Amino acid sequence: MSDITYKVPTMQEMSGKGESPEVLFWVGCAGSFDDRYKAVTIAFTKILNKVGINFAVLGPEESCTGDPARRAGNEFLFQMQAMSNIQVLNGYNVKKIVTACPHCFNTLKNEYPELGGNYEVIHHSTFLQQLINDGKITLKGGGEYKGKKITFHDSCYLGRANGVYEAPRDVIKALDAELVEMKRCKTKGLCCGAGGAQMFKDAEPGRKEVNIERTEEALDTGAEVIAAGCPFCMTMMSDGVKNKEKESSVKVLDLAELIAKNEGL
Amino acid sequence: MEYISQIAFLLVLAIAIFFLTRRIRTIKNNIQLGRKADRSDNKPERWKNTFLIALGQKKMFKKPIPAFLHLLIYGGFLIINLEVLEFIIDGIAGTHRIFAPALGSFYTVAINVFEFLAVAVLFSCVVFLIRRNVLKVDRFKPLAGWPKLDANLILVIEIILMLAILTMNATDQLLQGRDEHYIQTGSFFFSSFLIPLFENMSISTLVFVERFAWWFHIIGILAFAVYVTYSKHLHIFMAFPNTYYSRVEPKGKMKNMNDVTTEVKSMLGIDTGATSGEPPAEVARLGAKDANDLEWVSLMGAYACTECGRCTAECPANITGKKLSPRKVMMDTRDRIDEMGKNIKMGKPAEEGNPLFSDSYITDEEINACTSCNACVEACPVNINPLDIILQGRRFKAMEESSxxxxxxxxxxxxxxxxAPWKFPPTDRFNWAKKLTEEK
Structure with a gap:
């Protein structure tokens, strides 16, 4: 499709050459292993390549930030993970990290400093917004999403947890799309149901699954695309759309995928 | 004989102060059952929150109609209490409307303002009673027993207190026209509407009604002040310290357990700076089994909670029918610390009875249902943090009980x-890139 040769340099390769990247792309476990989210990792990597960002990944040296362990109450396991990650990150003298996972983002940004890991950490929505603002991504007029209704599902760990509400919305607006809000959005956004380590267990008994409640709300907006910025939200909303048998008319896409598709990457 | 009412008043005041200070001491001791928490950081932000959220009720205004009615009651409460000052001085000195001569026509204006607020409070309380008992707003439905009675009692007591003020002012105005001993205050707009009820009464009956209303109001206020300390209504005071001491870090950040850090560092062979050979300090219980394992700020939050249920109404678990209710988490915490406080008073160990995280209070099913989404924390008008309590409970379950x-x-x-949280071979972690680098 494209004539670019994509490169995914690792920190190990770079430091072997005595180089250091401008930014480390923290892929996260979902971005590395989950089939659906690997597509997001690839979309974001393509954008980084296209824009010519000097980036690197940890590759096999990356490991879980420990977020689900900490939220499920296992502080020991969290800190073991955190300290070994910090040893790796500090070993490469990492200064700036971008990640497409709000859970990794929150943990790296807010919880690693107390354990000796101090980095500038940004979520990929903010990174994309900055690229657009700096004119490094110039979205073609009349792109694929021009005039289409897109709703954004706020991830709790991006929104309420860290106050990032506008960056993802700015990215959607830059696509010339029509941003439609759900009834519960921004500070009042409803969780997808997967946070706090719920992703890794069945829900407690109840009337309804949280992701169904949220998907119904998203479908009520009449949007053709439910945009997300989190691997867990992605899973929960995609399952919700499938459950409602709407997968042919409504797509759940990550912000990086929207940009990459619009750019024909 | 002439001092009898002053003596009676002083006695009433002394009894109220006695019960009030005793109860305040109990609450303070109960809050101090909690663990230490350092909240001395970022003072400007804390004052800003106190000013905007507690005093300015910023978060209440997410729901404008109840916020407006609540503001009327709150304003009424703060401002009408200036009049209570006059009540107390009059009661002690044996005077009548001591501020009236000095303030002159301003006194008339002030009392008219107070009357307006009294009517506004009355109106709001009636609407709130209707909302609770007739319209049955969803978030009030789960309340039963004492919490339900408490909520209604507060509203009814406030209505009666406001009626007492208006009755007193109406009869006082009639007496001003009939008995020269009464200081002329000018007319009061709202209580004038009540005059037809009393104008056929004799002077002695009017004096009795006026005095009765005066005593009823001041005893009512003092009794209510004591009652408040046993009630959800305590939020009128606790909202302020609770907002001041609420967390000012990003909501997503979980507090680090430093005891664990010390242990993990020694396991990983990272120098902790501690002198080796020294036995490690005794590690306190990991997480929370009982209310006294929580930080004191969490316990203060339990006394600041007015059971409005905005947290529970926003909770994704609760919305979808799970047992978790952040409001119940706070109410259980309060019940348990009250119980622990009583245990101590009776000379028993504080821990006697069932711990906070047990089937008697907060169950495993409840804490396991939380998505840590912070909707409850965001929703709370006085910045209570039920999530922190839930996560402390999970820590105990995971690390002490392995349950x-x-x-x-x-x-x-x-x-x-x-x-990785999924069972994939770590060597496959970078496989995603192969497809991309091979792509042309």
């Missing part, structure tokens, strides 16, 4: 062995 849900234990094991 986390099985799937979580499996997830822990995956992280330990595969460095």
């Amino acid at each position: 986390s849900p099985q799937s979580w234990n499996a997830m822990f094991q995956n992280i330990e062995t595969s460095f």
Whole structure:
């Protein structure tokens, strides 16, 4: 499709050459292993390549930030993970990290400093917004999403947890799309149901699954695309759309995928 | 004989102060059952929150109609209490409307303002009673027993207190026209409407009604002040310290357990700076089993909670029918610290009875249902943090009892062995890139 040769340099390769990247792309476990989210990792990597960002990944040296362990109450396991990650990150003298996972983002940004890991950490929505603002991504007029209704599902760990509400919305607006809000959005956004380590267990008994409640709300907006910025939200909303048998008319896409598709990457 | 009412008043005041200070001391001791928490950081932000959220009721205004009615009651409460000052001086000195001569026509204006607020409070309380008992707003439905009675009692007491003020002012105005001993205050707009009820009464009956209303109001206020300390209505005071001491860090940040850090560092052979050979300090219980394992700020939050249920109404678990209710978490915490406080008073160990995280209070099913989404924290008009209590409970379950849900234990094991919450070989972590670099 494209004539670019994509490169995914690792920190190990770079430091072997005595180089250091401008930014480390923290892929996260979902971005590395989950089939659906690997597509997001690839979309974001393509954008980084296209824009010519000097980036690197940890590759096999990356490991879980420990977020689900900490939220499920296992502080020991969290800190073991955190300290070994910090040893790796500090070993490469990492200064700036971008990640497409709000859970990794929150943990790296807010919880690693107390354990000796101090980095500038940004979520990929903010990174994309900055690229657009700096004119490094110039979205073609009349792109694929021009005039289409897109709703954004706020991830709790991006929104309420860290106050990032506008960056993802700015990215959607830059696509010339029509941003439609759900009834519960921004500070009042409803969780997808997967946070706090719920992703890794069945829900407690109840009337309804949280992701169904949220998907119904998203479908009520009449949007053709439910945009997300989190691997867990992605899973929960995609399952919700499938459950409602709407997968042919409504797509759940990550912000990086929207940009990459619009750019024909 | 002439001092009898002053003596009676002083006695009433002394009794109220006695019960009030005793109860305040109990609450303070109960809050101090909690663990230490350092909240001395970022003072400007804390004052800003106190000013905007507690005093300015910023978060209440997410729901404008109840916020407006609440503001009327709150304004009424703050401002009408200036009049209570006059009541107290009159009561002690044996005077009548002591501020009236000095303030002159301003006194008339002030009392008219107070009357307006009294009517506004009355109106709001009636609407709130209707909302609770007739319209049955969803978030009030789960309340039963004492919490339901408490909520209604507060509203009814406030209505009666306001009626007492208006009755007193109406009869006082009639007496001003008939008995020269009464200081002329000018007319009061709202209480004038009540005059027809009393104008056929004799002077002695009017004096009795006026005095009765005066005593009823001041005893009512003092009794209410004591009652408040046993009630959800305590939020009128606790909202302020609770907002001041609420967290000012990003909501997503969980507090680090420094005891664990020391241990993990020594396990990993990282120098902790501690002198080696020294036995490690005794590690306190990990997480929370009982209310006194929580930080004092969490316990203060339990006394600041007015059971409005905005947290529970926003909770994704609760919305979808799970047992978790952040409001219940706060109410259970309060019940348990009250119980622990009583245990101590009776000379028993504080821990007697069932701990906070047990089937008697907050169950495993409840804490396991939380998505840690912070909707409850965001919703709370006085910045209470039920999430922190839930997460402390999970820590105890995971680290002291190893009683986390099985799937979580499996997830822990995956992280330990595969460095990811799913069971994938760590060597496959970078496979995603192969497809991309081979793509042309």
